[in-house]
Amino acid sequence: xxxxxxxxxxxxxxxxxxxxxxxxxxxxxxxxxxxxxxxxxxxxxxxxxxxxxxxxxxxxxxxxxxxxxxxxxxxxxxxxxxxxxxxxxxxxxxxxxxxxxxxxxxxxxxxxxxxxxxxxxxxxxxxxxxxxxxxxxxxxxxxxxxxxxxxxxxxxxxxxxxxxxxxxxxxxxxxxxxxxxxxxxxxxxxxxxxxxxxxxxxxxxx
Amino acid sequence: xxxxxxxxxxxxxxxxxxxxxxxxxxxxxxxxxxxxxxxxxxxxxxxxxxxxxxxxxxxxxxxxxxxxxxxxxxxxxxxxxxxxxxxxxxxxxxxxxxxxxxxxxxxxxxxxxxxxxxxxxxxxxxxxxxxxxxxxxxxxxxxxxxxxxxxxxxxxxxxxxxxxxxxxxxxxxxxxxxxxxxxxxxxxxxxxxxxxxxxxxxxxxxxxxxxxxxxxxxxxxxxxxxxxxxxxxxxxxxxxxxxxxxxxxxxxxxxxx
Numbered sequence: 001x002x003x004x005x006x007x008x009x010x011x012x013x014x015x016x017x018x019x020x021x022x023x024x025x026x027x028x029x030x031x032x033x034x035x036x037x038x039x040x041x042x043x044x045x046x047x048x049x050x051x052x053x054x055x056x057x058x059x060x061x062x063x064x065x066x067x068x069x070x071x072x073x074x075x076x077x078x079x080x081x082x083x084x085x086x087x088x089x090x091x092x093x094x095x096x097x098x099x100x101x102x103x104x105x106x107x108x109x110x111x112x113x114x115x116x117x118x119x120x121x122x123x124x125x126x127x128x129x130x131x132x133x134x135x136x137x138x139x140x141x142x143x144x145x146x147x148x149x150x151x152x153x154x155x156x157x158x159x160x161x162x163x164x165x166x167x168x169x170x171x172x173x174x175x176x177x178x179x180x181x182x183x184x185x186x187x188x189x190x191x192x193x194x195x196x197x198x199x200x201x202x203x204x205x206x
Numbered sequence: 207x208x209x210x211x212x213x214x215x216x217x218x219x220x221x222x223x224x225x226x227x228x229x230x231x232x233x234x235x236x237x238x239x240x241x242x243x244x245x246x247x248x249x250x251x252x253x254x255x256x257x258x259x260x261x262x263x264x265x266x267x268x269x270x271x272x273x274x275x276x277x278x279x280x281x282x283x284x285x286x287x288x289x290x291x292x293x294x295x296x297x298x299x300x301x302x303x304x305x306x307x308x309x310x311x312x313x314x315x316x317x318x319x320x321x322x323x324x325x326x327x328x329x330x331x332x333x334x335x336x337x338x339x340x341x342x343x344x345x346x347x348x349x350x351x352x353x354x355x356x357x358x359x360x361x362x363x364x365x366x367x368x369x370x371x372x373x374x375x376x377x378x379x380x381x382x383x384x385x386x387x388x389x390x391x392x393x394x395x396x397x398x399x400x401x402x403x404x405x406x407x408x409x410x411x412x413x414x415x416x417x418x419x420x421x422x423x424x425x426x427x428x429x430x431x432x433x434x435x436x437x438x439x440x441x442x443x444x445x446x447x448x449x450x451x452x453x454x455x456x457x458x459x460x461x462x463x
Contacts, residue, residue: 016303020278049305050328084328113407118432120330120378122409124210124252124462143210143462145283147305147330147378188283188305190247 003042004028010062013047017187027201035067048084053096086181106154117167120149127162127172144184178206212252212433215440222268236441247280249447258288277303310335324376334377338365339385357385384414391417399429419453
């Protein structure tokens with residue numbers, strides 16, 4: 001594999017952490033801040049930390065919005081959304097008022113804190129596999145790092161790859177054709193995160 | 207649902223070196239922060255926290271370089287606190303590879319800063335650090351006050367009310383340090399920890415006073431903390447992070463192994 005994976009740098013992501021991990025596992029990657037460069041990408045990683053509307057605005061003001069639409073919908077380049085990046089792939093979020101990319105039939109909703117349920121969901125947690133995927137196996141010892149107050153609710157069960165329980169069950173990973181999203185942070189999930197990104201880089205082919 | 211609790215080794219860093227003092231004085235050198243962080247990562251730490259206690263502003267950049275180096279090879283969440291006063295400071299730390307920043311004194315002097323920071327960067331990366339001291343007499347109901355400047359200056363703010371206010375202002379987590387216990391190795395202030403944990407809807411990290419592995423267990427079972435933080439028991443290799451986790455597991459606490 002000679003073509004690099006493009007990491008979208010639209011001003012809302014921890015691009016450095018993702019780049020560092022890919023470098024560590026020997027995957028060629030490039031942090032892209034010029035939107036047009038995405039169209040040449042072999043695969044795309046779309047990170048994101050922060051609020052939903054801020055993410056939408058940054059995508060638009062940085063010029064990535066339209067290019068992402070083209071790269072993902074027309075060119076069908078495989079894309080991995082992480083955390084807010086995953087949420088932005090949905091239609092809408094309770095966190096904001098602006099529409100998301102709507103690549104996946106899903107909405108983003110908030111956890112309700114209770115005495116037993118601290119929000120944000122900030123911990124290492126397991127996931128349960130909902131359908132076969134080469135990306136991960138979701139065994140009991142496979143824990144991923146989550147840090148979020150909102151989560152994705154998919155309307156099509158066929159899009160759901162894995163779920164996690166925190167109070168209620170939520171989507172830990174979805175896939176709709178070339179569009180993949182994970183709520184956890186593989187780039188912060190130590191060896192299991194490395195294994196996941198390696199599978200995305202080398203094996204994932206929708 | 208996994209209820210795994212986090213163990214967070216903390217590195218107090220001064221002028222680019224790990225140090226540890228007792229109640230913020232009597233500082234001992236404990237090594238190179240990058241080396242120490244690497245060891246904690248190997249041992250299974252769930253996160254690592256850096257607390258920059260560099261006194262002179264000339265040496266402020268040293269912590270940025272430490273974070274950059276650690277983030278290049280350690281793939282668990284990193285928090286940096288100490289001297290975070292404006293959104294530019296936060297951006298600098300996040301760009302260096304930190305995932306969260308701890309805000310302490312600046313929050314006390316300008317609570318709106320926490321709101322601004324949470325709006326800009328998201329609550330998930332804003333940790334409000336609270337240094338509290340018990341100020342009630344023995345016969346009175348317990349009361350804790352917020353102190354700043356490494357525990358030297360009282361603020362008149364009630365710790366529980368402050369924790370609730372910071373939650374409302376968008377903090378994603380509270381790092382709660384008992385200034386009475388810090389460095390003493392007699393265990394967390396469990397009453398304080400439980401009182402704050404019950405008062406807020408966000409995760410609370412217990413800190414200050416850990417001297418043995420039972421203290422970590424108590425922080426969870428009696429203090430109801432979501433995570434436990436310790437420094438010296440890990441620095442001087444009295445215990446490894448892995449031993450700490452196995453000990454917690456033996457006491458019925460779920461951990462990531």
